[in-house]
Amino acid sequence: MKNSIRMLGITMGFGLLSLGFSAGAWGAEYGPRMLFKSRATVSGGWIRVGDVAVLQGPRSALTEEINRLPIKEAPAPGEAAVVTRREIESALTAVPEGIRRPWEPAPLEIIVTREGRVLGAEEIGRIIAGHIRKNLPGGNIQVEVREVRNFEEVTLPAEARSCKVWISEPLRKGGWVRANLVFFGNGKETERLTVSARVDLYQQVVVADRYLKRHQEIQAEDLQVLPVNLQQLPPDAVTNPGEVLGKRMIVNLNAREPLRASLLEVPPLVKKGDVVNVILERNSLRISCLAEIKETGRKGDRVKLVNLGSRKELFGRVVDAGTVQLDIN
Template sequence: MDSIRNYNRQGMIGSRLCLFVMVLLLLQPALVTAQDQTVVRIAPAAEINSDRILLSQVARIAGPDPLLIARLGNIDIGRAPLPGRKRVIESRHILARMNKSTGGLPRDIGLDFPQRLEVSRKAVTIAKERIAEIAAEWVLARVPWDQENVRVAKVQANTAVVLPQGRVTYQVKSPGKLDFLNTIALSVQFLVDGQAVKRAWVTLNLEVIAPVVVVRKPMGRYQPIESQDVTVVLKDLAKLPSGYFTDPAEVIGKRVKRTVYGNTVLREDLVELPPLVNRGDVVTIIAEAGALRITARGEVKAKGRKGERISVVNLDSRKRVSARVLDARTVKVEF
């Protein structure tokens, strides 16, 4: 068995040496001394950090002529693999590139190549968890509430990103207006040395604990809301419909539009101002034009809240006019 291993090892060494000698014989019509020779040696594997593969990145080039060494080192072997990936290149491909770039290799060059070269690309991987963390930090820095009352309930990045090595920075953007109480979608653009390379998408939801106004007990339709009828409790705003109230003063003096149960969160669609005037009420009609002010008695033909326009009949002329409700006893005709 040992003799077989030794035989295989000797065979591999012999093949490599044979390739080296054959290249020398084919490309060099005359022998040169080792001292005068430029030698290009390539190991079976190399790791790079660029978009193109240069000979200097995968080979050791030694010789007496610095200009020739630089010229050989700048030979472009081909496209580099993607960051974190590998590419296998045949030795004949490298020789073809060298011949094409130099117009035929000089006589005093020695070549020591493997049959195949495996090139890998350096990379930096940003995990999905880190991308999600970046997005969450960006959102929390912009919420309109105290951060102690806000937490990220759910966050998910769609993918990890693999980047070439370099100075990594990122930019977080929202494709639209931020709505903190609904699902937030963000893009995270990664840059390497100032150049945009990869983009990931993140979705997240917040939990926002804040005070909201609720009724203490059941209330009937059109029942006026008084201070003892409401209180403030802490709720997750993200789970509430829009239009909630945070200050009891916003609802006191209004009435509920329909029957509500105890602990119901009051919203704009559940409350309204009670009408100041009702059909049949007698009010004072005011009409003003510059310094001229005219008043008359009128009969209300439809209920109305403060600021609303209603129909009123002038009791003197019997004409119907449109007037704005000022209070429970006064309406105003506007020209």
């Protein structure tokens, strides 16, 4: 048979599929042998001949065309449908008359299940957390979704591999948010959900490793860096241990509480009663004397002193623990 057979059109459901077979390509050769299944699974939106039957014989363009012949729309993900003999035979009418058909009649019914996966609260939480983590500024914020509400478990089709997320409320310190999730498969939307989720945000901050007393100078062994919930975090919490080493506590602080900048101070270099060397330098002139400190002072502070010899009151700026530079302004 050398003349071309006209193109055949098959209309199924709401879609129109045109399949072309050219008899001249195969002459009067036998088509592939077809062994039907009793049960089958599909992943896409259509049930095709290749889903319910195994075609035996040399692989050819004809075999591929028969495999792709649509029978009917697939059921919803996770559900099953019955494919009847009449539906299969109707699909096979697209095979040209000139092709010999060495296959047995199809079973009266074949049960076909569409593959799917159950989407639960845990996976939704991971998706929302990943979206938030990706869009938060900085890299030291940890995200955890503790609870998901206002949704029912759904079964997604196997081809649903991507998801877009929209969160309506701005996330500052976490809390309850409303999230919209849209799942896509093969470039098409497959499922849309709106859920409520409780989001906790954590930041790595410096906390006390032990009880710290007032006026205790901070050492490295006094500190830990731990994640703390932003809702419980004071605005002046310290994130870098190096910023607090050598400083001292203004108040007592319990173990595992965050260190705050407002609770720390630089230890004074001199305190009331200390005897220091007071110096005055002008050009090549240098004068010094001993004086008693009358008030606590840190480096650069202006403090009051009394000259031990003359008992005259002086003022100067702290240079170090044993030296004050006379202030004559």
